[in-house]
Amino acid sequence: MKINFILRSLVIIALVTSIWYAIFYIHPSPLLPPPHDVAYALVDLVLHYNLLGQLVLSLYRVLLGFSIGIVLGLGIGLVVLLSRIVRDIVYPIIAFIAVTPSFAFVPLLMLWIGLNDLLPITVVAICTGFPLAYTLISGSKNIDPNIIDVALTLGASRRTLVFKIILPLTLTHIASMLKLEAGHSWRLVFVTEYLAISSGLGYLMMRAYSTIRVDEIIALIIVLGVLTLALQYLVEKIETKITSKWGYIKTTYTIR
Amino acid sequence: MTTIELVKVSNYILRDITLRIQSGTIHVVIGPNGAGKTTLLKVIAGLTWYKGNVYFNGKPVDREPPWKRGIGYVPQTNALFPHMTVLENVLFGLRNKGLSSSEAIALARHYLKLLGIYELKDRYPLTLSGGEQRKVALARALVIRPQILLLDEPFTGIHYDYRVHLVEIIKRISREEKPTIIIVTHDLDEAIELGVNYTILMSGRQVYTGDLRGLLKTINKHLHYINVYECIIEEVLSESGLAKINCNGITLMTPLEQVVEDKVIATIPADKVILYQAEKCYPRTNCLRGRVVEVKPWGNNLRLVKVDVGGISVNVLTDTELVFNEVTVKLPIKDLKVYSIR
Numbered sequence: 001m002k003i004n005f006i007l008r009s010l011v012i013i014a015l016v017t018s019i020w021y022a023i024f025y026i027h028p029s030p031l032l033p034p035p036h037d038v039a040y041a042l043v044d045l046v047l048h049y050n051l052l053g054q055l056v057l058s059l060y061r062v063l064l065g066f067s068i069g070i071v072l073g074l075g076i077g078l079v080v081l082l083s084r085i086v087r088d089i090v091y092p093i094i095a096f097i098a099v100t101p102s103f104a105f106v107p108l109l110m111l112w113i114g115l116n117d118l119l120p121i122t123v124v125a126i127c128t129g130f131p132l133a134y135t136l137i138s139g140s141k142n143i144d145p146n147i148i149d150v151a152l153t154l155g156a157s158r159r160t161l162v163f164k165i166i167l168p169l170t171l172t173h174i175a176s177m178l179k180l181e182a183g184h185s186w187r188l189v190f191v192t193e194y195l196a197i198s199s200g201l202g203y204l205m206m207r208a209y210s211t212i213r214v215d216e217i218i219a220l221i222i223v224l225g226v227l228t229l230a231l232q233y234l235v236e237k238i239e240t241k242i243t244s245k246w247g248y249i250k251t252t253y254t255i256r
Numbered sequence: 257m258t259t260i261e262l263v264k265v266s267n268y269i270l271r272d273i274t275l276r277i278q279s280g281t282i283h284v285v286i287g288p289n290g291a292g293k294t295t296l297l298k299v300i301a302g303l304t305w306y307k308g309n310v311y312f313n314g315k316p317v318d319r320e321p322p323w324k325r326g327i328g329y330v331p332q333t334n335a336l337f338p339h340m341t342v343l344e345n346v347l348f349g350l351r352n353k354g355l356s357s358s359e360a361i362a363l364a365r366h367y368l369k370l371l372g373i374y375e376l377k378d379r380y381p382l383t384l385s386g387g388e389q390r391k392v393a394l395a396r397a398l399v400i401r402p403q404i405l406l407l408d409e410p411f412t413g414i415h416y417d418y419r420v421h422l423v424e425i426i427k428r429i430s431r432e433e434k435p436t437i438i439i440v441t442h443d444l445d446e447a448i449e450l451g452v453n454y455t456i457l458m459s460g461r462q463v464y465t466g467d468l469r470g471l472l473k474t475i476n477k478h479l480h481y482i483n484v485y486e487c488i489i490e491e492v493l494s495e496s497g498l499a500k501i502n503c504n505g506i507t508l509m510t511p512l513e514q515v516v517e518d519k520v521i522a523t524i525p526a527d528k529v530i531l532y533q534a535e536k537c538y539p540r541t542n543c544l545r546g547r548v549v550e551v552k553p554w555g556n557n558l559r560l561v562k563v564d565v566g567g568i569s570v571n572v573l574t575d576t577e578l579v580f581n582e583v584t585v586k587l588p589i590k591d592l593k594v595y596s597i598r
Binding site: 144149153154155157160164165168169171 | 298323325329335338339
């Protein structure tokens with residue numbers, strides 16, 4: 001399985017590279033540097049522009065923002081679920097923030113927070129937290145009402161209901177939403193860095209663009225893609241671990 | 257032991273239900289889909305709104321929340337908590353009551369063993385069969401020692417062997433712990449086997465409440481998917497386990513394991529009756545020649561045919577297109593059930 005996977009990846013990489021070379025030799029253009037140039041640019045970025053350091057910095061912003069977002073989202077969601085009055089007032093606000101395209105908040109937060117490290121973290125926290133709270137609350141409405149009914153006849157208090165029934169049962173919704181959101185926070189951090197901050201991967205991209213270094217741009221795209229995939233894979237693993245235990249997923253199906 | 261009384265209960269589906277359910281008995285609510293059977297259970301459990309009054313032992317409980325009504329509820333979907341093991345499901349109610357862990361586990365073990373599912377205690381509900389899930393739901397409801405047990409279609413979607421077992425368990429619980437049990441069903445067989453008193457619900461209205469004899473007399477008026485006949489035993493053929501019975505002049509062969517009183521009630525669901533458009537009918541047992549009186553559409557592609565067979569009428573659910581007025585109906589022996597009137 002593992003060897004198979006590595007073999008397949010190698011074949012795909014070889015195939016893409018050869019097509020790339022073919023295009024380069026048939027129709028050479030400064031806008032499409034050959035793969036070895038891109039590889040060289042990657043090495044150059046690592047050696048002279050501290051690519052790894054910038055990457056860690058971006059990753060730190062993503063993870064910190066993401067974690068704050070989870071805490072924020074669960075906090076708001078639980079408070080809303082525990083109190084009916086709060087729900088009626090706060091839920092529409094949460095829904096509004098959750099469904100508004102996240103990038104729309106970037107200019108506003110740029111002005112409010114300023115062009116510093118806090119900006120990407122705040123953007124990610126808000127854009128993870130509110131959709132999470134929204135998913136938690138709307139997910140609780142999708143639970144089989146009979147389950148709630150039975151829990152009530154069995155003497156469940158509102159707290160028990162929220163923590164023992166609603167929260168665990170919305171966990172699958174939350175996990176799949178977080179999976180999407182993990183990729184999304186990457187995008188947000190990247191865009192914020194690109195627009196406003198002078199560090200991080202987005203900044204490197206901005207620099208490559210303004211000096212018209214196509215090889216660097218492509219190298220950065222590859223780095224970003226691989227990282228986002230890895231992050232999603234990680235969240236997916238966690239999700240499967242939670243849900244398979246309850247018998248929701250017995251086997252992982254793959255489309256062949 | 258709780259006597260339940262409903263006085264003029266109405267809501268979005270129920271209309272003026274006034275009902276008295278004796279403490280410690282099994283009350284069966286019969287009716288077609290959408291008649292409000294489940295809603296009636298929810299009213300008693302306090303899980304839905306209603307106008308009118310509900311009394312337990314003469315005390316009004318309209319303002320009591322579900323957890324203070326002493327209810328064990330098994331909904332049709334079982335509604336097991338999918339993220340908890342069987343044991344945790346059963347312990348849920350006890351933990352909410354604040355029972356000590358050892359006490360709670362001892363009680364849970366007792367009921368899991370009573371229902372024969374103790375060895376499943378560490379499994380998750382979604383890995384269980386439908387019958388096993390039903391038993392877990394029953395154990396979860398019983399373990400809190402409810403005064404009132406509400407069972408919503410407990411036999412639907414359960415394999416026959418399992419049903420027999422489930423009927424035995426419900427009888428045993430009724431005998432030993434004497435909760436007031438209300439069973440909602442559209443299946444007459446289990447209803448007759450379990451019930452003491454009956455209510456027929458039709459589109460939110462209560463059309464009958466009373467004992468079995470009255471139920472069997474009136475049921476044909478309301479529920480056309482069941483045929484019910486009052487008959488007299490003419491001859492018992494003990495070696496074959498069959499009996500010859502006479503229902504208003506029509507002679508039928510029926511299964512009969514033991515000799516009961518002379519007067520019996522024979523029932524057969526309308527979809528089990530076979531309709532032939534010619535005289536041929538093989539084997540000849542229980543083949544009756546009759547005339548079509550009425551044809552009504554039933555569901556998407558079935559029709560309910562009312563056949564007059566020399567004095568008694570036989571309802572048939574069939575998908576065949578009728579050509580002739582003269583038909584033959586066959587009441588297969590294996591689908592006929594005979595009950596003595598207590």
